Amino acid sequence: MRSFRFVDYLPFLLFAALALFPLVESTFYTQLLTKILIMAIFAMSLDLLIGYTGLVSFGHAAYFGLAGYALALMGPKYEAVSLWWSLPAAMGICAAFALVTGILILRTRGIYFIMVTLAFAQMLYFVFHDTKLGGGSDGIYIYEKPLMKLGDAVLIDLENLNHFFWLVLVLILLVYLFLRRILQSPFGKALVGIKVNEHRMRALGFPVFRYQLASFTLSGALAGMAGYLAAVQYGFVNPEILSWHQSGAVMMMVILGGMGTLYGPVIGAFAFVLLREFLSNDAWTGIFAKHWQLAMGVFIVLVALYLPRGLAGVLQRFGKKPLEEADDE
Amino acid sequence: MSEVSSRELAGSISSVAEVVPILRTSGLTKRFGGLVAVSDVSLDLRVGEIHVVIGPNGAGKSTLTNLLSGDLPPTSGTVHFEGRDIAGCSADRVSRLGIGRSYQKTNIFLPFTVFENCRLAAQSRTQHAFRLFHRAPRFRDINDKAEKAMAAAGLSHRADRIAQTLSHGEQRQLEIAMCMATQPRVLLLDEPLAGMGPHESQRMVELIKGLAANHAIMLIEHDMDAVFALAHRLTVMVNGEVLESGAPEDVRSSPAVQLAYLGGEGLLHD
Numbered sequence: 001m002r003s004f005r006f007v008d009y010l011p012f013l014l015f016a017a018l019a020l021f022p023l024v025e026s027t028f029y030t031q032l033l034t035k036i037l038i039m040a041i042f043a044m045s046l047d048l049l050i051g052y053t054g055l056v057s058f059g060h061a062a063y064f065g066l067a068g069y070a071l072a073l074m075g076p077k078y079e080a081v082s083l084w085w086s087l088p089a090a091m092g093i094c095a096a097f098a099l100v101t102g103i104l105i106l107r108t109r110g111i112y113f114i115m116v117t118l119a120f121a122q123m124l125y126f127v128f129h130d131t132k133l134g135g136g137s138d139g140i141y142i143y144e145k146p147l148m149k150l151g152d153a154v155l156i157d158l159e160n161l162n163h164f165f166w167l168v169l170v171l172i173l174l175v176y177l178f179l180r181r182i183l184q185s186p187f188g189k190a191l192v193g194i195k196v197n198e199h200r201m202r203a204l205g206f207p208v209f210r211y212q213l214a215s216f217t218l219s220g221a222l223a224g225m226a227g228y229l230a231a232v233q234y235g236f237v238n239p240e241i242l243s244w245h246q247s248g249a250v251m252m253m254v255i256l257g258g259m260g261t262l263y264g265p266v267i268g269a270f271a272f273v274l275l276r277e278f279l280s281n282d283a284w285t286g287i288f289a290k291h292w293q294l295a296m297g298v299f300i301v302l303v304a305l306y307l308p309r310g311l312a313g314v315l316q317r318f319g320k321k322p323l324e325e326a327d328d329e
Numbered sequence: 330m331s332e333v334s335s336r337e338l339a340g341s342i343s344s345v346a347e348v349v350p351i352l353r354t355s356g357l358t359k360r361f362g363g364l365v366a367v368s369d370v371s372l373d374l375r376v377g378e379i380h381v382v383i384g385p386n387g388a389g390k391s392t393l394t395n396l397l398s399g400d401l402p403p404t405s406g407t408v409h410f411e412g413r414d415i416a417g418c419s420a421d422r423v424s425r426l427g428i429g430r431s432y433q434k435t436n437i438f439l440p441f442t443v444f445e446n447c448r449l450a451a452q453s454r455t456q457h458a459f460r461l462f463h464r465a466p467r468f469r470d471i472n473d474k475a476e477k478a479m480a481a482a483g484l485s486h487r488a489d490r491i492a493q494t495l496s497h498g499e500q501r502q503l504e505i506a507m508c509m510a511t512q513p514r515v516l517l518l519d520e521p522l523a524g525m526g527p528h529e530s531q532r533m534v535e536l537i538k539g540l541a542a543n544h545a546i547m548l549i550e551h552d553m554d555a556v557f558a559l560a561h562r563l564t565v566m567v568n569g570e571v572l573e574s575g576a577p578e579d580v581r582s583s584p585a586v587q588l589a590y591l592g593g594e595g596l597l598h599d
Contacts, residue, residue, distance in 0.1 A: 205424030205453040
């Protein structure tokens with residue numbers, strides 16, 4: 001029944017190729033790639049909402065940033081925190097926050113949903129910006145990066161760039177496989193049904209709110225994973241990690257890459273971060289480097305006009321051709 | 330008592346089922362601000378019986394359906410389903426209790442295949458939903474229900490077609506198939522023949538006739554041939570109120586109904 005599709009196996013090929021990357025490339029590119037993969041996890045978490053549940057969240061930075069602050073505030077100041085519990089704890093905090101805010105946010109729809117998600121993210125931004133809780137607008141340094149120890153042996157030291165890269169790489173694969181599996185389950189099918197026709201799902205007897213809340217919470221937790229990793233990479237957190245620019249950037253990655261494909265947002269993260277690096281580097285773009293957003297804007301407009309299914313749509317055209325021809329007979 | 334055994338029971342002792350309504354409304358009223366869309370409506374639905382509701386546009390027929398299906402909460406009055414008051418229950422709750430509905434305006438999952446439309450509908454009846462790590466197509470019981478519903482609606486040969494590419498009539502059939510896949514005991518059908526050609530209409534009439542044996546059906550319809558071919562009981566609504574209700578022949582000859590339709594749209598004049 002299932003015909004071979006190139007795109008099904010692409011993630012594994014990419015994974016294998018990327019695992020070798022730090023061995024052959026400089027630390028600069030390893031760090032850049034790590035950053036991209038972290039953003040890709042963030043973008044996939046948002047795709048679960050936008051692409052599969054039909055909920056356009058414009059405040060996803062709230063969960064991303066909250067996990068960063070959770071890491072900075074949870075650990076002892078001059079001692080490395082254990083990765084074993086701090087990552088699950090940060091994700092748990094984000095899940096709890098998503099659950100509570102979700103109960104309120106999910107009472108709204110459409111444009112109001114977008115505004116309310118943004119409002120919650122902005123509230124969190126100002127909580128950290130205007131209070132001493134998280135060091136105000138200066139933020140907090142994370143002096144010691146997390147360690148994963150077994151007994152006395154250090155398994156993973158995130159101070160080590162290669163360790164960190166491989167951890168992120170394994171996590172993104174796990175997140176991808178986890179989401180792909182879930183989306184093929186009855187739960188995932190119901191989410192897509194809600195995206196396509198929420199009213200009909202309700203009439204068929206689905207408790208729509210519960211499904212949406214589950215999706216929202218899961219998405220918040222995964223955004224938290226990305227936020228935790230981002231905080232580790234930067235070595236500090238400040239309110240900018242919670243800002244609406246961050247929410248906008250991740251949404252652009254999802255849209256650029258192609259909503260509702262899961263791998264699309266990964267492609268989107270690559271395209272967005274690489275393009276931003278390229279355009280804002282004055283060695284390459286000279287005096288235009290300062291105005292990189294202008295060129296980025298043009299690129300996004302072009303993609304929106306000519307690739308309505310995002311960059312993933314181009315891949316799909318290759319991958320699906322044999323399947324569609326078989327259907328036409 | 331499980332859902333299945335109670336349905337079998339209802340079918341086997343239909344003489345009892347005929348007298349005991351499975352769904353009964355009394356004094357059902359819905360106001361939208363100053364407008365009374367449905368006013369003091371009391372009606373019964375019985376298994377084995379097709380209860381047709383007719384009336385001119387704006388008579389409140391669709392609003393009545395929405396009140397029974399939980400899409401709208403009533404302003405006052407009760408809806409008793411198997412003895413319990415379900416007025417004000419949410420639509421998903423009402424559906425899970427065993428009241429299925431179809432929509433006047435086709436309301437399906439257009440980008441999905443016919444099978445997936447029915448599969449989702451059947452899935453709503455199971456507790457598998459939160460088993461996150463099993464692929465959906467592996468649930469044999471759900472697939473079987475979906476296949477049965479497609480077969481009942483005469484759509485098996487279209488299983489793999491994308492719903493959007495179906496003809497209007499087939500989309501209406503799919504609407505019914507999805508409703509059937511949820512295995513309801515009460516069917517609320519809101520103008521299932523709307524926009525259908527004569528051939529398609531005939532097939533739908535046969536389908537509904539077949540369903541009547543073990544379902545309680547409320548049918549809203551404008552096509553008078555279909556109405557009199559199907560109705561066991563006929564209710565005429567005008568301006569949100571029940572004008573007349575009873576056996577189809579009695580209602581047809583009622584002077585009040587004749588007057589209302591003569592003054593209105595002349596629907597009863599063939």
